[in-house]
Amino acid sequence: MNYKVSRRKFGQLALGGTVVSGLSYLTNKALAEIPSLKVIGIVSGSIISTDQTAIPEVDTTELDSTTPNSVSTDMKPIGLVLQSLIIGKAQLPIPLTSGIFADKSTPLVESHEILSGFTSLSNGTLVVAITPVTTSRKQATPTRITFLSTPRKTLIVSGLKQNEQLGSLLSTSDGRLIALVGKKNGTPPIRLVDINLQTGEISFISKVKFPNDQRVSNLAECPDGKLYTSLVESDGNTSLVQLGSNQKSPIRLTQLKVNERVWNNGLQSLVCSATGQLLAFGAMRYETPNAVYSVDQNNGNMTRLQDFDATQITLARG
Known part of the structure; x- marks a missing residue:
């Protein structure tokens, strides 16, 4: 309603x-x-220290708010912050808790890398995709996926071309880990791939042909097995799209909008609850902060549920 x-x-x-x-x-x-459910958000940021030799303590890690063009010489490897958000009628007001997930000896993300994907496996293990950003100061490191388990497990992703980026991770109901692959600048062609959970090797799993003039981001699967993604036009206008296993082209369902305003900035994440409710995460262009929205699949209306200080989200499982 x-x-x-x-x-x-x-x-x-x-x-x-x-x-x-x-x-x-x-x-x-x-x-x-909306039935009560737990949303997990992830934020990455640089750890700042005035001591070049010191290793920052996990419980005092802070996020860097400086711009990429003003990188400090005191910048340490990036830490990942996980936050939980409980939404639904059982939790009002909505509580917010946070925790730091970092390893002081082997940081998850370096300053020349980005967090390009985030999902939760059926057993509750969180998985992140980490993609190198080419800089003049450092050689590109391999694209990898890291399982935030105990102990932590990392796989180097193989099968990507030099100019390609892995993103929009999704753990499916049948136990696979799939993702979208596109150019590092986010432009087409976009391909849907399967990631081998043992080797990190990717393989193509779909012949869906995405539009060459629009960006594609986010993957979500609902309990009925239907896959959803979003198409973003050059002006940022965003449409909800369904991916059918027997469809050669995505099925454009509806344009996303909030309070009759067309959504104009793509999405950070798209997830689907156990009851089939699609949740979108992001913010309109030039607006902050990011927030969680419920999505009406029939008309594209998005209802703001709660602001959330995160970069990407997934749903807690397991």
Whole structure:
């Protein structure tokens, strides 16, 4: 169900000084319709230290807010921060907890790398894809996937071309790990691949032909086995798309929008709950912060559920 505030009603709320409480009510109503579930968010950031020889302690790791063009000589390897968000009618207000997942001796992400994919296996193990960013100061390291288990496990990804990037990881209901592969600048051609969980080798699993003039990002699977992704036009307008196993072309379902505004900035993540509810994660262009939205698959309406300080999200499993 969609909740809308008419212009007249909004004016009445404003006059009464109850705009915030009115919109909060609508948000709470939307939350109440979604069964309680746990969203895991991940953030990466540089560890700053004034001591060049010191190894930062895990419990004092902080995220660097400086821009890439002002990298400090005191910059240490990047740490990964995991945060949990419980949404649904059983949790109001929504609690937020955080924890640092890092290994002081072998950092997960270096300063010249990016976190390009994030998912959760059926047993609850979180998996990240780490992609090198070519710089003039360091040679590119191999693309890899890391399992945040105990002990931690890392596989070098093989089968990628030099200019390709692995992203949008998805653990499927039948136990596979799939992903989207495209150029490192995010442009087509885009391919759907399977990743061998033992060797890291990729293989193509679909003949779906994605549009050459649009970006493709995010993979989500619902309990009925249907796969979803998003297509992003040059102006940022984003559409929800279904990937059929017997379809040569993606099935464009609907354009995404919030409060009648076309969503104009792609998505950071797209996930599907055990009840078949699609959740999108991101922010409109020039707006912050990122937030979790419920998505109506029929008309593309997105309802804001909760702001979330993360880069990508997945759902807790296992």
